[in-house]
Amino acid sequence: MTNPHLVHARPNSLRTRHRLIAPLSDLHICGSIKSVESLRRHLQTAIELEHSTIPPYLCALYSIDATTNAFAYQTIQSVVMEEMLHMILACNILNALGGRPSIDHPHFIPEYPTYLPHSNQAFKVPLEKFSKHTLHTFLKIEQPAPAAAPPEANHYQTIGQFYKALKHAINYLDAVTPGGIFTGDPSRQVLPEHYYGGGGKLIAVYDLDDANQAIDEIVGQGEGIDGTIFDTDSVMFGEEVEYAHYFKYNEILHERRYAPTDSAKLPPTGPAVAVNWQAVSDMQTNPKMADFPVGSPTWQAMHEFNRTYMTLLRALHDACNGAPASIATAIPQMYALKYQALALMQIPNGKGHMTGPSFEYIRL
């Protein structure tokens, strides 16, 4: 891809889509984000927030089998893919604002169990195998914001409030800044051509419109649109009906699909689906390399996994820092990651459980 402006002109960049979130009439409300620098810092938080959900979701995913638990497997997998998409979307917004996403620094991966970054610290998210308890945690992560919930740049209750604050700030700062705030180098955008296989259409961000669309995509896939169970893709892209994350997880928990007429406030009432709560790898909660002697075979297997994870993050970091095509090198790492995690879940931890992936920073 040599000409970003060609892509920019494409109808795929959503010129004709509906506005999905109420128009921002109160441009004077700026909240706590009062400068572009602060906005960039909050977007870095958004990237870390999106990323922080991926290891817990992957642990649940890898602990079940794609064939014996097809519905749960596919559901969690689809959510993970969308979280990856959100992470890259957040990077595209940050790059459009002249920022530099940082994906490979030592504190990028939170230490599990963790609060969601910058949240109100209402609950901690552990690395755990698939279970009803785990699903309840996932529902808390994806809890939709009430329509009237105020934007919250810090100490947010729901992720939706956080993004609402970002959106307000982007719109406000763009309006009051001479020449606007979209000063980033367009060649730093990860383009739809580079990104695939992950949960939705990537939007290249060059201006305010694109940024708003990108945020709508993130919030819509995660929490649903305006109190419905549907996600943005079915509304924005005319795709098959897909439900927002919260409702996808709720379907697993209730072992039942939503019916199209179901309300977002009530449990699903559609056809039953089979969920096997027993056929789950008995991974220990929050495994750590420090649980095992340095250099022991288990420690080495965990180290190898973390090395793969760091290599993957490094590839994503490069992709979001001027070398978008290097995202392709992350793909084989994603496969390696899965196989190494599955192998870890076959290793007894000596305390009656299996070990598992620990998602810890190591220096490459």
Next chain:
Amino acid sequence: MSEIYDVVIVGSGIAGAVLAATLTQAGKRVLMLEAGLTAGAALTPQAAYENYQHYVQNFYSKANKATNGPYPDIPDAPSPDVLEIQAKTPYDTGYLVQEGPLPFASDCLRGPGGTTLHWLGNVPRMLPNDFKMHSLYGQGVDWPISYEDLKPYYEMAENEIGVSGSVSAQVGPDMNRTNYGADYEFPMHEIPQSYQDQQWIKNTQGLKVWLKGKEYTITCVSMPQGRNSVPNTAYTYGAVQWDAQAQKLVMPKTRVPYQVVGSVWDPYTGERCEGNASCVPICPVQAKYNALKTLKKCVQKNLSIRTQAVASQLNIDANSKEITGIVYKKYAHPNSSEYTQEVAQGKIYVLAASALENPKLLLASNAANSSDQVGRNLMDHLVMLTWGLFPEKIYPYRGPGCTTYIPSFRDGEFRRDFAAWISPIDNWGWSWPTFAPGTDVSNALAANIFGEQLRTTIADTVPRQALLHFECEQTPDPNNRITIDERYKDHLGNYRPVIHYDATDYLRKSFAAAKEVSDQIFAANGIEDHTVYNPTEADYVTWHGRGYTFRGAGHIVGTHRMGDKPNNSVVNPQQRTWDHPNLYLIGCGNMPTLGTSNPTLTMVALTYMAAENILKQLAE
């Protein structure tokens, strides 16, 4: 049941699916009859996923990874199977009744999506000269249409299948930029040529070989293929549409980049080839095109698919010769011989059930056969394999099945004398000829090699296994044919295809020539030849005292060919039967000759042509 559709289509493979998508998008109401299981036609994400995972698990669990292995074997609608082949004819132990003298070596798949489920996905176009075999080389017949006539429809086929490739790389005999047009690109960039191909290319690109006193230059070209890659932003076409005003199919120019079509269960699975290397028999992520993707693009409210419905007879009005209905047998259980008989009715009828099933159905109905050509001219690419060990490891199985081919013998004066061929460089080690690597392990065990030594032996040989592949063009021969016989019927009382088949000297000479070329390529690459043609094998033939074994390419064509006269062909250039005003045939059976291309792309191009004619006829 009494509902009358605009068009009744028999078969949901790529031809039927492309036609159904085109017609339903033009607002026509289509009924499709599909012999295979209902589960296979599921297009909702959950059901499609579960059914396809079932196929994938079948593939994983079967010791032999043959073409139809992953898919249901249905007694009520049997498919031929390459594993059934025997050396000694006649025999009738499989679905095909093989009268010989040689057994027909190819199979296809009856079921939703048809053979595109197990196809490889190589989609080179035919060459302009392929359409003029008789006038140029005195072999076979000329087509009633030219390459130029078909060209716009090739573009439609490449759009629908989603071809990845490099147009500018398509250079060889009778093949260059002008075949495509100055600005033309494929929808997606070429799939990177595999590591092993790069090793082949080092000593093969530009190699001079001698054959019958003449020098030829070998070149290696990236293979256009129907599997997903990075969209080419220079590609400017949108999807095919019916322009009712102009009465033609068009591809409007657009600035929207090509939309990669992922799996039928999830648009974000299979958006790129992942190099699983199991393209045949199954792509686990559906990065490879299959016809279910096109079925899913049909305007569903205009389409009824009746599954587990095996067409068995055409009803024909004795006076007008119009088809008045298609009798089909609907079974509830694929193993039971019980069925209910129903009749499908439409204004126009189209058989899209493959070059084996279409002629069978016509013969069973005494239809379309005033020329006596129905079932005749059965053709395939006769595949001669050569295999050996590279001096260094080339690591087959990285990437899809084939990313490079040698076009050097696709066309030339030699076609007067012996058959042209295309040489794909296969990425599957010796798996085809020797069932490697499984046999490498069992052979080593038999030689009492085990443990560390076994690992070393396998690690030393399997990554060095190289396979070359010569797909020789069979020419039409009226005696290579499908017939029906009261003695041979399937579970539901439908006819089984009875096959009469042989390989002429034109092909045997080609095997000898190809082996000479192979020897020179092997020598240039330092490859140690391990090729063995065993007289006890099926389809072992001799030429001038030397033996060669050929295999089937799965390219079953020619059995209801298109022509310009009713006395030498079954369908006219509009692909309508000469004998029945409302009966069209589509599929590879219409091809008068085969050329050296994998035929699916050409067949889809022909199908778009047929779709246009059908829409015109419906408008009248």
